[in-house]
Amino acid sequence: MAAPPGTATGRPEARRPIEATHPASSYLGKLRLLVALDCLLVEGSVTRAAQRLALSPAAVSRLLGQARELYGDPLLKRSGRRLVPTPRAESLRNRLRALAAETERVMDRNVPGTDRAEPDAAVLESWRREPIVQAPPLAMRPAFLLDDEPGPEALAQQLSGIADDGDPRRRLAKYIAVVGRKSGNSRPLTLTESRDAFTTILQGGADPMQVGALLRLISYRGETAAELAGLVQAARDSFHAGSAGVPDADLDWPAYPSPRSLRTPWFVLSAMLVVDAGHRVVMHGSHAGGRLERAVETIGIPVALSVAQARVTLGERNIVYMPLAGFGARLQGLMSLYPLFESRSSVNSAVHLLNPLAARTILLGVSQPAYRELHRDTALLLGHDDLSIVASSRDVAECNPFRAMTMHRLVEGRPVDLGTPAQPEPLSQGIGGLTSLEYWMAVWSGAARDARATEIIILSAALALMTIRKAANEELTAYRRLAAALWDRRHRSKPAHRPR
Structure with a gap:
């Protein structure tokens, strides 16, 4: 029996993938790439784009690779939990x-064959009038948010027309619309937009409803490095941070533990060792149930309530604690606002990078891998070249030697990861009738x-010293020994550093 046409053996011809039959160089292949790129920009995820296109994630990844080759640009970069478009991709959105x-309109069978005539301008004008009753601020409805959803080009024109609007609430409404439009029309804020939006909020020019809306929309979608960097810059502008008059702060050590945390603040003792090594340390944080502030006061670390006061204090004592409030x-x-949302916002991430006295290096504690x-990406956008991120604790840089962990570092602008194995965990002696503070x-x-506790203190101090001195990863053992020596001779500290 003769073989069926199109086959050599009588077996059906294997179906080739469409991207093989229509490569990126063909007309149909290019159209396919554009559709896939549009979906990736909308979804911000290869997996979700694949579901929407009814393709496998591997196929969508290949299409993204072809689009990158076609445009000679990365197009989408990973930041946090999503893919963020490059400026080139944003220009195509x-x-x-x-x-x-x-x-979609061409494929819709219900679209009439003739276009609807545009209404006469005089007819439109005859329907316009001022509202009988002005809506209160919490019910504000900006004029550009129309009931009839505009197309993408009209939306872009509407938003760009408000770029220099003098009304801060109207300008902030623009940014909420940018982030919160329906799928396909929304996008992350740029660094400049984020800085302007949070400057408006921090200057008190925002409606309370706008504040909540913007924070929740950004958190729901996932912050980008540009959005966090803009927030940090707006915050620094609000309290006039900068290098002028700063007496060469060596390390910024933020501490923003949860109010629900019962963790003993051993890292404060690590900071004392770093000061004993001759370095200047700036600590800042929030009340967080009072544990951190109680520890600072008990150990004798001076407290400053303003940037100006902190500069003077750091010059005199080599260490200062700055309450965020x-x-x-x-x-x-x-x-x-946490109790109102029962969830954290972008502000909880941004405060770690405030660096209010412009220290040369930063030591952070971040538990979630994506964050x-x-x-680290946000720090680079802000111009920070030297920092370390401890992965074993949340919201404060305190190492746990008894778990294998990876420390994410920037050393003179180069991303470097430092992995440490878990040590055997010794038994704690117990507090023996003392309060937790008394035992500390x-x-x-x-x-x-x-x-x-001693191992925690020594390893945390070692990483801080490595960060300050921009040491290579292989020098960790030497810095452990240095921190251990500082711990052994801590009672010979200068009087200014002794506990009250």
């Missing part, structure tokens, strides 16, 4: 959306010996 929208009251207010990369002080004074 509205044109791709318009192409997709026009395709003192130098950034509005930021503290935004963080205090470690996000903080007893460990510092030597009245109590706790091998487990």
Whole structure:
């Protein structure tokens, strides 16, 4: 029997993937790439784009690779939990959306064959009038948010027309629309837009409903490095941070633990060792149930309530603690919205990178893997070349030697990862009838010996010293020894550093 046409053996010809039959160089292949790129820009995820296109994630990844080759640009980069478009991809967004929208209209059988006539301008004008009753601020409805959803090109024109609007609430409404439009028309804020939006909020020019809307929309979608960097810059502008008059701060050590945290603040003792090594350390944080502030006061670290006061204090004592409520009251207010949402916002991430005295290096504590990369990318956008991110604790840089962990570093602008194996965990001696605070002080004074706490303190101090001195990863053992030596001779500290 003769073989069926199109085959050599009688077996059906294997079906080739469409991207093989229509490569990127062909007309149909290019159209396919544009559709895939539009979907990737809308979804911000290869997996979700694949579901929407009814393709496998591997196929969508191949299409993205072809689009990158076609345009000679990465097009989409990972930041936090999503893919963020490059400036080149952002410039294509509205044109791709318009192409997709026009395709849908062409394929829609219900579209009439003739276009609807545009209404006469005089007829439109006759219906316009001022409202009988002005809506209160919380019910504000900006004029450009129309009931009839505009197309992508009209939307772009509407939003660009408000770029220099003098009304801060109207300008902030523009940014909420940018982030919160329906799928396909929304996008992340640029660094400049984020800075302007949060400047408006921190200057008190925003409606309370706008504040909540913007924070929740950004958090729901996932912050980008550009959005966090803009927020940090707006915050720094609000409390006039900068390098002028700063007496060469060596390390910024933020600490923003959850109010629900019961963790003993051993890292404060690590900071004391770093100061004993001759370095200047700036600590800042929030009340967080009072544990951090109680520890600072008990150990004798001076407290400054403004940037100016902190500069003077750092020059005199080599260490200072700055409560966020003192130098950034509005930021503290935004963080205090947690009970209203029962979830964290972008502000909780941004405060770690405030660096209010422009220290040369930064030591962060970030537990979630995606956010470690996000903080490192944000630091680069802010011009920070030297920092370390501890992965074993949340919201404060305190190492846990008894878990294998990866520390994410920037050393002179180069991303470097440092992995450490888990150590055997010694048994804690117990507090023996002392309060937790009394036991903490007893460990510092030597009245109590706790091998487990000592290892935490020494490793945290070692990483801080490595960060300050921009040391290579292989020098960790040497810095452990240095931190251990500082711990052994801590009682010979200068009087200014002794506990009260």
